[in-house]
Amino acid sequence: MNNHDSKSAMTEPTSDDDVLPVGVNSLSDYAPNKLYLLLTSSLPVDITTSSGVVLPSDSSNNNNNNELASQKRSSKRRSFIRYFIPINRTRSSSIPVDPTKSDGFGSPYYQQPRGSIQSTDSCDMRFLIIRHGERVDRYFGANWYMTAFDQNEQYRPYHRNFPSSLPVRTNRYFWAVDTPLTSTGLQAAEQLGRLFQSRFFHPTYAYSSPAMRCVLTTIQILKGLGLENKIPIRIEPGLLELGAARFGMNVFFQPTDWHKYGINVDLSYQPILTHIPPYEREDGYYLRSKHVIREIEKRHNELSPSLQNMLIIAHATSPETLTWDLIGKQPNVGDLYRLSLNIAYLQTVLTERQQDSKFWSVKPIGWS
Template identity: 30%
Template sequence: MAMLPPRKTKSISSESISKQTTTPLQILLQMGFPPNRAEKALAATGNRGVQLAADWLLAHVNDTTLDSSSFREYILYACPSGSFMEELETFWNKSASICGRNGAHNFLPHITLVSFFQVPDEFADVLVTLLKNVIDKLIQEMTTNSFHLESYASSNFMGFFLGDQGSSILKKIAILFAERVTELVKVQVDPHIKSLHLTLAYQFDINQKDTLKSLIKSTIDTSVPCLWEVKLYSRESRAVNKQVYKVIFAHIPQVTDELELRIGDYIYVSKESVENSVDGWAEGTSWLTGCTGFFPLCYTERTAESDTWTLHCSLPLDNSYHQTTNISNVCVTDGKVVDKHSAGHDSVDFILHLDSSKGPKPRKIYICRHGERVDFTFGTWVPYSFDSDGKYVRKDLNMPPNVPQRRDFPNSFQTDCPLTCVGEHQAKLTGWGMKAAHLTKAIKHVYCSPSLRCVQTCHNILAGLDIEKHVMICVEPGLFEWLGWYNRSGLPDWMTNEELIAAGYNINSKYSPLVPLPLLLENVSETVEQYYMRCDEVVQAFIKSTENKGGDMLLVAHACSLDSLSRPLLHKAPRSKQNFIKMVKHIPYCGLVALTTDGINNWSFVEPPVPPLTNSINKRFNWNILSTDFDESPS
């Protein structure tokens, strides 16, 4: 036997082991955040990682309540999903547009299981553990066909009551969860054990009753497939009894008592502040930053209170959920909440993984640059390609066979040019590649820059996917490229939705832009950093508005968009102007990137579903060259 050599490699130190098992709270403390702030940030972000918690703390740096002792309020819901949820959302939208808002529009569709209760921030992840344990205990009693809904309507309420079998299951969940929280966290929790119901409308005008009943009958079919999920939400205490307004236009404060508005942010506002406003301004608190100030109401729109809530856990009520064997940093032993590293494994009653993988499903975002453009290929093509009567004349096979009619024809083409034929083919090749990657049914949401070249690229990608007639294009001015390139010439004169539809493009005329054209005109001198902020606000709004609908997202815009739309999702700072301009030069026509999320808004790049698209330069051919005698002398 060989002699054992003396060992020189170092042993794994206890410090290395400690780093591998460090909790998010411990990491935040090591970063220098005070314990109360770290716990508050983790609770506010649903315990979804150090990065989100740190971002929340940095966003709330000017929040005067950051060190207050107030706790978050938690509530437990049973929520529908799938086709039935889509029908409910359709009814929600139609009833709001036809009959106006009523009390049901303040919350997402739900059945209340446990009333609001307050818990110290340090116990936020413990609640998830307790809920998962309850679902595991009762999972065998749950089947989706147990939830039979019976419609009911009165002069002030419309909705569905849950049948006895489904009610029995949900009441058991509510009672057991309430008992465990009361026992282990020492907080009184009241289960909702009266007649369980899903509200469709209440606090509505009695004159709207017949219209609402008709809408329910025409849009909601309780026999469609539905998966029910138990969801644990929380809200911050200052949101209680407040109306919520969503920011649709940005606003930079002009005086110190004004509130900065960022598109996609939410504002908590008291009903009295809105009703007593004499000038269209109200005082509110930003959900994003926690700061308070006055803001123009016309820059916002009323939305559901639940839009600002934090989702901590979502567990489906069928046998697809089962107890995980992973071990978290928190467990319950001998009736006490303890850290698992100090708990004896022999005395552990149950240990559950604190993971929200049963929440929002993973999805992808595809960001694509437009195809080859006419002006970059042929230069000043407008006077060259239009005769004295303004009629378009095709001077090259790579020029489009025809161009769409529009205002200020043909001058508007100078700043808003179409694609070349090669550009359209590049886009269609991209669509064919995505179809070969089985993305035909995956792409559900499509947003596009208002530039004609982008709309044409988007249309041809969808044509390659064979979904151009089924999936509509939402034209979003907020996706237009950096405005710093237009601070002298001014913005292009884009085609209207009506003109694009007349030209044969499947445009969603009902889509309301996040960044309307007037707002772009006001910010034509934006910096590169402000451009990245605009893109961040827009893409976050896209994600939030589509997260309950499922499906992947396609964004078609400009060369710089591949970085400006993805970089904020990766939690990276904006590039410097010099670095930004260098980066743009490396993005080819129809360049495509893909990002995926784990379902809790942690995004990362993945390999694009299609290979790169490369083509060589083809110089303009003059056939007269064949009549020329070339010099045959050696070079």
């Protein structure tokens, strides 16, 4: 990310202490009753207003409760061990990795399309819905920001999988609920963009959740496509995942804040939703997602009769909640958490609308 503020220049990592990644049960963004220990208490800072340079539920099915509880306890044990016992071994995750490889837990962190994803002549609109890249807090733990900033609030990345720099925020506690991407996540997102280019996918618009991990993923994908200066990012609050607005919307960077850092965002874009309920149930989240995706469709119906390809960068639950109404499914309200666990970083779902019938379908594009 190109920061144009001298204060945003950060030091390079001074050490490379090995850190175990969080377990596979934490790969999902949304986790009922488990949005970190932090989310069970108030943030130690007033976030009802922003000033200066603030750049800016429910559990799953009862049948899964015992399994989820076991996973939560296991994750806590791993977190405790990670913070207090140094790990002296070589890890491939601490250097740029091949996103096609396994994450070490038996499932791929990154999945990539293979073969051409060109549209057919009968298609007039496509949504390419993508989960963001690897999160810093999922790799280093929920309290990563407590050790990555010194007493003077200067960012000190101590591991090579930290991003080399971060934009300035008025308070580091904002990072607790709005995490960036790891270095690996940034590189993999750019690589995905290059792959799209080689598979002849050329987006005409790009939408992103306001969460930093999603905006950074969008930036990197467009960079890989060579379109970062041609396609402005439309930041849509309605794409936020369930529970993300618990502490209000001011914890997230605003479009004008991204613009100050030289990011190509669409400042003229009028969001579909500006207020996201701080407390929301799964059924409400499904309906919100339906409203957002249908409104995007409606707005583009009025823009151009020609084929429109939309990148939509959001969260682990988004491939489910943004497509169910399009393809005529029923919401999996009670099973949303389990479904989200199966969505890898950068996993992509392609939906196409037939020009004549206006019916939507999911197009299989294959995975490598």
